[in-house]
Amino acid sequence: MIQQIYPSVPHPYRYELNKDLQFAAAHYVPSPAAGPCSRVHGHTYFVNVTIAGNDLDDNGFLANFSDIKRWIHDRFDHSLLNDHAEHFQDDDSNRYPTTEVVARTICELVQSHLDRTVNRPRCLQVFLRETPTSYVVYRPMAGGGLL
Template sequence: MIQQIYPSAAHPFRYELNKDMQFAAAHYVPSESAGACSRVHGHTYFVNVTVAGDELDESGFLVNFSQIKKLIHNRFDHSLLNDHSALFSDEDPNRYPTTENVARIIAELVSDFLAQTVNKPQCVQIFLRETPTSYVIYRPYAAGGNRHE
C-alpha cells in the first residue's frame, strides 16, 4: 500500500478525491543541458491526482477512481514517454517529457476527461514523484485562482 502525505491545494469545493498510482516508464530529455537525462532511462513514477468538486454523479462518486487510473496508468505504464507524440515532442521544450511537463500533461488529461462529466469536478493538483528524492507539484489553477463553474 502506498501511503504519503501531500501538500494540499487550497480550493473552495466540498469534496476532494485523491487517487494514488504508479507507472513504470522510460524517457529522455532532448536537450544538451539535461546532462545524463538526455539519454534514455527509466523511472517508477508515483502520481497522486487530486480532484475536487461540489456535486456527486449519479453513482454517488465525485469521479470513479478506476477512471482516473485508466487515464494515466493504462496510457503510460511500460512505455517510452517520448513515443507519445500527441503529448510530448522533441522539438518544443514545453512538451519535453520532464517531470514538470509530465505533471502538467497528466493534469490536462484528467481535466479534459472531467470536463465531459455531468458533475464537472476539477483537477486541482498533480503530485508526481520521479525518484525517491525528487518530485513536482502542478496546480492547474494556481496562477488564476480556482475555476468554480
C-alpha cells in the same frame, strides 16, 4: 504504494478526492543541459491526483477511481513517454517529458475527461514523484486555465 503526505490545496469545494497510483515508464530529455537524462532511462513514477467538486455523479462518485487509473496508468505504463507524440515532442522544450511537463500533462488529461462528466469536478493538483528524492507539484492556474 509509497505512503506520502501531499501538499494541501485550499479550495471552496465540498468534496475532495485523492487517487494514488504508479506507472513505470522510460523517457529522455532531448536537451544537452539534461546531462545523463538526455539518454533513455526509466523511472517508477508515483502520482497523486487531487480532484474536487461540489456535486457527485449519478453513481455517487466525484470521479471514479478506476477511471482515473485508466486515464493515466493504462496510457503511460511500460511505455517510452517520448513516443506519446500527442503529449510530448522532441522539438519543443515546453513539451519535453520532464517531470514538470509530465505532471502538467496528467492534469490536462484528467481535466479533459472530467469536463465530459455531468458533475464537472476540477483537477486541482498533480503530485508526481520521479525518484525517491525528486518530485513536482503541478496546479492549474487560478481561473481554471491549464497552461
